[in-house]
Amino acid sequence: MAVLTAKxxxxxxxxxxxxxxxxxxxxxxxxxxxxxNDSVDLRLGTFFLMPQTPPEPFLDPTDSRAxxxxxxxxxxxxxxxxxxxxxQTVLGATLEFIKLPNDLCGQILTKSSVARTFLVIExxxxxxxxxxxxxxxxxxxVSNTPILLYPGFPIGQLILMxxxxxxxxxxxLTSTYVGPIEPEAPDLKDPKEVLRRIGVEEYRxxxxxxxxxxxxxxxxxHSR
Amino acid sequence: xxxxxxxxxxxxxxxxxxxxxxxAPCEQPPGAVAYTAASEQFRNHIIALGKKxxxxxxxxxxxAERVGEDEEDFGSPPGELAEIKSAWKQxxxxxxxxxxxxxxxxxxxxxxxxxxxxxEIAGFEQATFTIFHVEEFNYLHLYASEIAALTNKLAKLxxxxxxxxxxxxxxxxxQSSALFLNCLIAHEMGHYVAAKKRxxxxxxxxxxxxxxxxxxxxxPVGKESFQLPFxxxxxxxxxxxxxxxxxxxxxxxxxxYIELYDQLQLLKFDGTxxxxxxxxxxxxxxxxxxxxxxxxxxxxxxxNSGWWQHIRKMKTRHAGLLEQxxxxxxxxxxxxxxxxRQLIExxxxxxxxxxxxLGGVAGSLDDHxxxxxxxxxxxxxYLENGIVPSTLNVRVGDRVETGVRPSxxxxxxxGVSFYLERIPTLMGRIEGAAVDSTNDRVFWMRKVEGWxxxxxxxxxxxxxxxxxxxxxxxH
Numbered sequence: 001m002a003v004l005t006a007k008x009x010x011x012x013x014x015x016x017x018x019x020x021x022x023x024x025x026x027x028x029x030x031x032x033x034x035x036x037n038d039s040v041d042l043r044l045g046t047f048f049l050m051p052q053t054p055p056e057p058f059l060d061p062t063d064s065r066a067x068x069x070x071x072x073x074x075x076x077x078x079x080x081x082x083x084x085x086x087x088q089t090v091l092g093a094t095l096e097f098i099k100l101p102n103d104l105c106g107q108i109l110t111k112s113s114v115a116r117t118f119l120v121i122e123x124x125x126x127x128x129x130x131x132x133x134x135x136x137x138x139x140x141x142v143s144n145t146p147i148l149l150y151p152g153f154p155i156g157q158l159i160l161m162x163x164x165x166x167x168x169x170x171x172x173l174t175s176t177y178v179g180p181i182e183p184e185a186p187d188l189k190d191p192k193e194v195l196r197r198i199g200v201e202e203y204r205x206x207x208x209x210x211x212x213x214x215x216x217x218x219x220x221x222h223s224r
Numbered sequence: 225x226x227x228x229x230x231x232x233x234x235x236x237x238x239x240x241x242x243x244x245x246x247x248a249p250c251e252q253p254p255g256a257v258a259y260t261a262a263s264e265q266f267r268n269h270i271i272a273l274g275k276k277x278x279x280x281x282x283x284x285x286x287x288a289e290r291v292g293e294d295e296e297d298f299g300s301p302p303g304e305l306a307e308i309k310s311a312w313k314q315x316x317x318x319x320x321x322x323x324x325x326x327x328x329x330x331x332x333x334x335x336x337x338x339x340x341x342x343x344e345i346a347g348f349e350q351a352t353f354t355i356f357h358v359e360e361f362n363y364l365h366l367y368a369s370e371i372a373a374l375t376n377k378l379a380k381l382x383x384x385x386x387x388x389x390x391x392x393x394x395x396x397x398x399q400s401s402a403l404f405l406n407c408l409i410a411h412e413m414g415h416y417v418a419a420k421k422r423x424x425x426x427x428x429x430x431x432x433x434x435x436x437x438x439x440x441x442x443x444p445v446g447k448e449s450f451q452l453p454f455x456x457x458x459x460x461x462x463x464x465x466x467x468x469x470x471x472x473x474x475x476x477x478x479x480x481y482i483e484l485y486d487q488l489q490l491l492k493f494d495g496t497x498x499x500x501x502x503x504x505x506x507x508x509x510x511x512x513x514x515x516x517x518x519x520x521x522x523x524x525x526x527x528n529s530g531w532w533q534h535i536r537k538m539k540t541r542h543a544g545l546l547e548q549x550x551x552x553x554x555x556x557x558x559x560x561x562x563x564x565r566q567l568i569e570x571x572x573x574x575x576x577x578x579x580x581x582l583g584g585v586a587g588s589l590d591d592h593x594x595x596x597x598x599x600x601x602x603x604x605x606y607l608e609n610g611i612v613p614s615t616l617n618v619r620v621g622d623r624v625e626t627g628v629r630p631s632x633x634x635x636x637x638x639g640v641s642f643y644l645e646r647i648p649t650l651m652g653r654i655e656g657a658a659v660d661s662t663n664d665r666v667f668w669m670r671k672v673e674g675w676x677x678x679x680x681x682x683x684x685x686x687x688x689x690x691x692x693x694x695x696x697x698x699h
Contacts, residue, residue, distance in 0.1 A: 014626045016602075016617045017609055026615035027682040029689050050256075074256050075328045078685075082256070097612040097678060132610045134678075172655040179610040179671055181678040 004104070004160040006035045012101070020169070023160070024099035024132075034154065041154040042094040042108065045134055047182035048074040048082055048149075049091035060206050067185040081148040084119070084141040091183035092121075092137040095152065099132040103166035108135055108156045118143035121156050129167045133180040232284075239309055240281045246316050247274030249323040257326035260335065262352040262390050266322055269387055270315070273375060276384035277308060304381060311378040318371065321356035321394070329400040330355045333680040335409065337632040340684070341472060342413055345586050348420070352390040353413065357397035391416035403673040404640050407480040410472045414465030421585055423464055424457050427574060431456035434573035438566045456571050459513045464578050466518050467525050471586045474596075474633050475531050476640040478522040479542045485515045488541055495544045502552070506560035508568065517557055520549040521575070530593030534600070540644040592633040599630050603638035608649055612675045613638070614682030629686050630679075639676035643669060 004012075010031075015022035025040060034041040049071035060066045071091065076082045084090055100106060106127035110120055121137045137156065141147045149155075195203050196214035205212040250267045251274075259267060284305075335355055343349050375387040393412040399405050418424065431453040436443050444452060469477040482488060490505060492498050505516045512518070523546040526532055535543045554572055561568045599616060606613035613635065616628040630638075642650075651657040651668050658664050 014617060014624065016619055016624055017605060017611060022617075024611055024615070026612055027686045028615065029685065072256075073328060075258050075326075075332075076256075077258050077327060077332075080258055097614070097682075099609070099611045173610060173653055174655045178654060179612075179675060181612065181674045 001161045001164065003038050004162065006037055009035060009040060009160060012104075017099075021101045021103055022099075023101055023104065025096050025158075027096065036157070039109075039157040039159050041111065042096050042135070042156045042158050044137075044149060044151050044153050044155040045093040045095040045182065046076055046078060046151040047093060048076065049183045049185060050074055051089060058206065067188055071185050076149075076151050078152045081150045083146050083148055084139065085146050086141060086144050089138065089140045090149075091185075092139050092149070092155075093134040093180065093183045094137065094156065095134070097132070097134050097179075097181065098127070098158070100127060100129055100160075101166075102129050102169045103163050104160050105129050105163060106131075106158055106160045108137075108158050111154055111157055114155055117147055119147055127158075129163060130169075130171070130173065132173075132178065134182065136180065136183045235305060236281050236284055239305055240278055242309065243274055243277050243281075243312050246312050246319060247271060249320050250274075257328065259326055260330075260332060260355070262354045263322060263325060265352075265388055265390070266354045266392075269375070269385075270319060273378060273382070273384050276379070276382040277312070280308075280382040308378065308381060311374055311381075314374050315371075315378075318356060318392070321358060321397075322354060324357045324397065325355045325395075325400065329357070329397075330395065331401060331403055331406045331409075331677065333677045333684070334403055334406050334636075336684060337636070337680045338409055338413065338473070341632055344589060345417070346588065348417070351416070353409075353416070354390050354392050355409075356392065356394050357400065358394035359397060361396050361398070403677050404476065404636075404643055405480050405484055407473055407476045407636065407640070408469070408484060410469035410477050411465045411481075413472065414468035415461070417468060417585055418461050418464055421581075423461055423581060426581065427457045427460045427464075427577065428453050430574045430577045431460065431570070434570040435567075437573065438570040442566065452567070455510075456567065456574065458511055459508070459571055460574055460578050462512050463518065463521055463575065464582060466522055467579065467582050468586060470522050470525050471582060471589055471591075474591065474593075474637045475526055475535055475546075476637045478519065478526065478546060479640050479644060481515075481522065482519060482542050482545055487515055487519055487545060490516060491541055491545050491548065495541070495548070497548050497552075502556075503560050506552075506557055508561055508564065513571070514557075514560075516549060516552065519545065520552055523547070523550045525579075529591060530597075531591070534593075534596065534641075538641060538645060540641075542644055592631050595631055596634045596637055599628065599634050600638045600641070602628075603630060603635065604642055604646065607639070607642045607672060607675060608646060608653070610650065610653070610671075610675075612678045612682065614679040614686070629683050629690075632680060632683070635676060635679050635683065639672065639679075643672055647672065 009023065012021055012023035013025060013028070017024065028034065028040075029043070051070060052072045053070075056063075056066065059070055074082065082090070094108075098106075108122050108125045108127065110122060114121065118141065120140045120142055123138045123140075127135065135156075139149070192203050192212070192214040201214055202211040203214055247270055250270045335353065339351065339353055342351055342353075371392060372387045372389070378384070379386055391413065393409055393416075395406060395409065435452055435456065443449065466477075466481070487505075490498055490502050502516060506514045508514050508517070526535060526546065527550055535546060557572075558565050558568050598620075599618060602616050602618045603613045606616065613630065616630060617624055617626045618628050619625075647665060647668055648659045650672070651659050651664065654668070657668060
């Protein structure tokens with residue numbers, strides 16, 4: 001798995017989208033400045049999801065609306081800034097929309113100058129082949145002082161790597177996070193479905209005092 | 225005197241409390257919101273007006289005492305207070321709707337792009353627009369001159385600066401983040417142009433002449449002789465604004481119009497016109513021509529432009545309706561409006577003047593049709609692959625043109641054509657997306673709107689960087 005150099009990144013950026021190996025990074029502002037030897041600088045976008053206290057005392061993955069209710073959507077146009085208090089987190093996104101071809105995967109890292117302010121931008125940094133969208137950034141201010149975030153500033157570095165073998169170009173795209181243009185609240189899976197698949201028959205429902213079956217009642221009855 | 229002073233003191237305080245509560249939403253917008261430059265300007269103006277009113281009321285008692293040596297003069301509250309109160313009460317309905325329309329609750333990238341496009345018109349290079357929310361399901365243009373007259377009268381009383389000039393456009397609050405439907409904003413921009421270019425005054429004369437020609441001895445005398453030409457002129461202004469919108473943004477305006485005003489009901493599923501519904505629909509309203517008439521005029525304008533070749537290739541009922549309505553005859557309009565036949569005849573006579581007037585105002589705008597022809601299929605390809613089409617690599621013969629930056633008109637029209645024709649194709653590429661599911665369809669329609677909105681933003685940013693990075697920005 002080789003890391004792509006600036007020359008190869010540039011070559012791929014110049015392909016039409018129907019050509020094999022085409023890469024899209026848009027808008028790529030000041031390309032000569034942001035294309036490094038082995039990476040591309042990515043800027044901070046203008047939309048944020050700020051965690052807020054949800055109406056419930058916990059974030060319940062069984063409730064599909066819970067994740068949405070636990071964030072406040074914020075827009076900070078270019079020129080404006082967002083304050084991230086000490087030890088606080090916020091979801092942001094890259095300004096650039098990215099589309100990876102079927103033979104590349106990638107990783108986004110905090111730019112070293114940003115990291116030295118004790119700002120972490122990623123906890124799920126891996127980008128799969130065929131991904132398309134602005135990258136959601138799980139920004140955490142782990143320092144003891146509030147930090148200002150300026151949309152439009154380079155905040156991360158995208159490293160691109162060639163796969164040993166390309167994935168199937170024609171495969172259907174998975175819909176969970178296709179083409180986001182701003183940070184999206186997590187699409188949490190219902191735990192009872194996941195648990196049922198691995199043979200767990202009961203789970204604790206946070207809204208009810210007792211254990212609940214992972215299978216629908218009728219199904220549970222018949223299986224016994 | 226002390227009693228009078230006490231009474232006056234109470235009235236001043238009550239008025240100040242009222243003004244403070246009206247201004248409060250401008251001073252304390254909800255949460256961490258941002259505004260476009262024009263909205264910010266409007267908000268700041270209201271805050272400044274509130275501050276000046278407060279200062280004015282604070283210095284009022286000594287002035288009143290000086291004037292009020294004569295008990296007779298002092299027997300009733302000073303007239304200025306009533307005027308100030310009245311002006312603030314009239315401003316009141318516009319303040320919260322303007323504050324609510326922050327950058328998250330208006331189609332910011334579309335409004336920015338529309339404004340940039342609008343500024344290409346000679347004489348309107350510096351125009352700006354403030355968006356506010358309305359509760360009716362309609363778009364409206366607030367005559368800036370009315371608000372300006374109101375605030376300037378108040379400003380004069382309290383010694384504040386006059387309202388800076390901008391257009392005020394109301395959009396349905398529920399449609400605040402929609403992209404394609406909000407192409408209807410272009411029509412409201414037309415009203416701004418009409419007001420600035422004194423369209424009504426111009427067309428009133430034409431209306432009167434044409435009415436006299438068609439009504440002959442039936443031409444009314446007295447009050448109605450003013451009302452009829454005015455009615456025709458108002459119809460003409462609506463038509464002017466429709467055609468202006470087509471000139472500004474192209475066919476996407478007509479498609480948005482058809483969708484908002486439910487005009488697809490005029491088409492049967494076999495693509496032909498529904499005779500009965502058309503007949504009912506052709507009836508003109510008091511303040512507007514009928515919807516089918518307006519869509520027909522938009523279609524005719526498009527037919528006389530390069531857009532028609534592209535519209536005819538579209539496989540959508542919206543395009544089909546445009547084609548069908550082109551053939552509706554003037555006699556059909558007259559027959560459906562038998563109670564106002566002569567009015568319709570007179571109105572049809574002034575339509576060419578409306579078109580001529582439009583040509584004089586915005587005729588030199590580049591329609592971007594050749595660019596659309598060259599880039600449309602590439603943009604559709606990007607969208608079909610779930611990619612924001614803001615930096616295009618396009619094959620031209622044997623070579624590839626890289627980093628192409630599509631114009632606003634091309635982007636929004638390609639986006640609308642994708643929205644109308646190709647959502648199922650996109651959904652076919654997505655695991656788990658069911659074309660039969662209305663919810664899934666809405667989800668992907670919104671995605672496409674988002675991608676076009678992002679592309680509009682990106683293109684504007686790329687242009688700004690290419691121009692040296694000196695464009696204005698929202699605050």
